[in-house]
Amino acid sequence: MDTDERQRRYDRAADLVADLADRDVIVVAITWVDHSGITRVKSVPLRRLPDAAAHGVGASPVFDAFLLDDSIVAGRHAGGPVGDLRLHPDLDRITVLAGQPGWAWAPADRYDRDGVPHPRDERGFARAMTDRMAVHGYDVRAGFEVEWVVGQPGDDFVPATTGPAYGHTRQVELSDYCADLVAALGEQDVEVLQFHPEYAPGQFELSTAPEEPVRAADTAVLVRETVRAITARHGMRASFSPKVVADGVGNGGHLHVSLWRDGRNLAGSGDAESFAAGVLRHLPGLCAVGCASVASYLRLVPSHWAGAFAAWGVENRETALRVVEGRDLEVKCFDLSGNPYLVVGATLAAGLAGIVDGLRLPEPVSVDPVHVAGVPRLPLSLEEAVRAFEADEVLVEAFGPEFAATLVDVRRGEVARFAGASAEEVARVTRWRH
Numbered sequence: 001m002d003t004d005e006r007q008r009r010y011d012r013a014a015d016l017v018a019d020l021a022d023r024d025v026i027v028v029a030i031t032w033v034d035h036s037g038i039t040r041v042k043s044v045p046l047r048r049l050p051d052a053a054a055h056g057v058g059a060s061p062v063f064d065a066f067l068l069d070d071s072i073v074a075g076r077h078a079g080g081p082v083g084d085l086r087l088h089p090d091l092d093r094i095t096v097l098a099g100q101p102g103w104a105w106a107p108a109d110r111y112d113r114d115g116v117p118h119p120r121d122e123r124g125f126a127r128a129m130t131d132r133m134a135v136h137g138y139d140v141r142a143g144f145e146v147e148w149v150v151g152q153p154g155d156d157f158v159p160a161t162t163g164p165a166y167g168h169t170r171q172v173e174l175s176d177y178c179a180d181l182v183a184a185l186g187e188q189d190v191e192v193l194q195f196h197p198e199y200a201p202g203q204f205e206l207s208t209a210p211e212e213p214v215r216a217a218d219t220a221v222l223v224r225e226t227v228r229a230i231t232a233r234h235g236m237r238a239s240f241s242p243k244v245v246a247d248g249v250g251n252g253g254h255l256h257v258s259l260w261r262d263g264r265n266l267a268g269s270g271d272a273e274s275f276a277a278g279v280l281r282h283l284p285g286l287c288a289v290g291c292a293s294v295a296s297y298l299r300l301v302p303s304h305w306a307g308a309f310a311a312w313g314v315e316n317r318e319t320a321l322r323v324v325e326g327r328d329l330e331v332k333c334f335d336l337s338g339n340p341y342l343v344v345g346a347t348l349a350a351g352l353a354g355i356v357d358g359l360r361l362p363e364p365v366s367v368d369p370v371h372v373a374g375v376p377r378l379p380l381s382l383e384e385a386v387r388a389f390e391a392d393e394v395l396v397e398a399f400g401p402e403f404a405a406t407l408v409d410v411r412r413g414e415v416a417r418f419a420g421a422s423a424e425e426v427a428r429v430t431r432w433r434h
Contacts, residue, residue, distance in 0.1 A: 001115025006054040012091055013053035020046055020094075026102040030057055030089045031221060032110060033122055035410045036068045037292050037337045037434060039221055042087055046104075049089070056086025056111060064120050064406055065413075068293060068337070068433045073413035077402045078120070085118055086111045093218050098184035099229030107218045120403045122341040123214060129345035129398060130213045133352055138271070139260040141210035141328075142344055143193075144220040146336065147251040148227055149202040149244050150174065151237045157244050157431060159202030160236045170197040170204075174234075178204075181230045188226065190219055199305075200249040210258060210328070213348065217340035220253075224336065240434045242291070242335035243298040246423040250299030252306065253336035255290070255343055257351070258328035267326050276312060276329050277361045278354015279347060280321055283310050283333070285392030287378055287385035288411055289346040290334030294382050294418045295430040299335060302370040302377075307332030309369035310376045312361060318368045320378060333378055337434050342407075349398035386411045 020028075028049050031041045042057045065072050065079030072079055089106035097103045110118040117124050133140050152158040163170025171178050178195070185192050191209035198205045208219050224240060231238040242250040259266040259275055266272045279286070291300055302308045305317045312321035322330040334343055369375040379385035386408055389395055396404045418426050 010054035013050040075409035098187040126341040126345040129348040142216035145254040220340040243295040275351035277359035282350035284388035288389035290338040293337035
């Protein structure tokens with residue numbers, strides 16, 4: 001980043017300050033998501049936004065080695081106390097937070113002190129994979145389904161509503177909460193396509209409109225933190241954990257992806273099929289990215305609509321890949337312990353490899369795969385997923401050797417953290433982290 005670029009960023013941020021002040025903004029939260037899927041933050045008073053835009057806000061590279069419980073692994077390329085990165089807010093995404101009066105938010109790109117992008121920057125990885133797709137002539141649209149449960153205050157999970165699964169009673173009991181949430185997202189220019197109660201006690205889901213991939217990941221972060229803020233303002237707690245209680249249904253974080261060219265959705269084309277075949281081929285390794293916690297594998301079980309089988313089907317909610325005819329590909333096995341930028345980027349890398357190799361899909365599965373002999377399961381544990389990731393040349397190349405090794409180190413750190421733990425202990429520790 002040269003002097004002229006720093007000055008341009010400073011001037012643009014300075015132009016934004018007056019408008020943000022008129023909207024009662026006092027502080028700007030600058031966030032990034034670490035390799036464990038936790039949103040981390042540094043904040044600056046509004047008057048400091050131009051300096052932050054031009055020169056960044058200091059943050060240690062040690063966050064590359066954080067686990068979900070804030071312990072730090074001694075990784076091969078991350079985890080030490082030495083060094084400094086700079087968080088540069090993306091001014092195109094700066095948003096006044098409807099659920100946090102006095103606050104605005106912007107996602108960060110991480111650079112070193114000389115203005116060189118950090119090689120393990122998650123948002124930069126998503127951008128790089130999006131650019132790869134563009135080089136091959138493809139535009140991509142993506143969006144996330146966000147699931148969470150609403151609980152009463154306290155460390156244990158007690159649902160804040162007694163309404164039945166998918167029941168309108170649940171929305172009646174929490175009517176003001178639901179309306180405030182949808183209104184807040186609208187004020188933040190988040191286009192909500194659908195909002196409804198889900199299966200598990202106290203569970204809700206919302207889907208956002210498709211966007212450019214990096215923006216889709218940004219929106220996933222913004223939605224999650226808005227849910228958290230509105231839930232707290234109503235005196236409740238929100239959990240996005242893949243397994244809130246050991247014997248319950250967990251929260252998913254499904255990814256929808258569609259390919260476009262010249263303004264035309266390529267759904268149903270040979271290119272879309274090859275993309276889906278690439279994702280299917282690399283799903284075991286992708287689980288280390290999108291099913292990123294030990295708790296993920298308590299959720300990823302058959303006959304729970306979690307997508308536990310490495311198979312695809314048209315409108316089949318038990319296969320890991322669900323093809324929505326005429327629209328997009330849904331990756332159902334992912335959950336919200338996965339960093340959304342890494343999830344988007346890795347999925348694009350896998351899909352593009354399928355296009356380059358001219359892959360074709362096997363026969364679709366039209367029933368619950370548990371009843372079909374020979375349909376392979378996805379990894380049964382985080383360790384198994386990590387081994388698949390390490391063996392996946394496409395994914396390792398996309399991340400680069402140091403980034404891939406750091407991801408592996410963090411995943412194995414969590415495996416070690418929960419070695420010998422019961423499902424109840426895993427759920428308890430994970431419950432309020434995501």
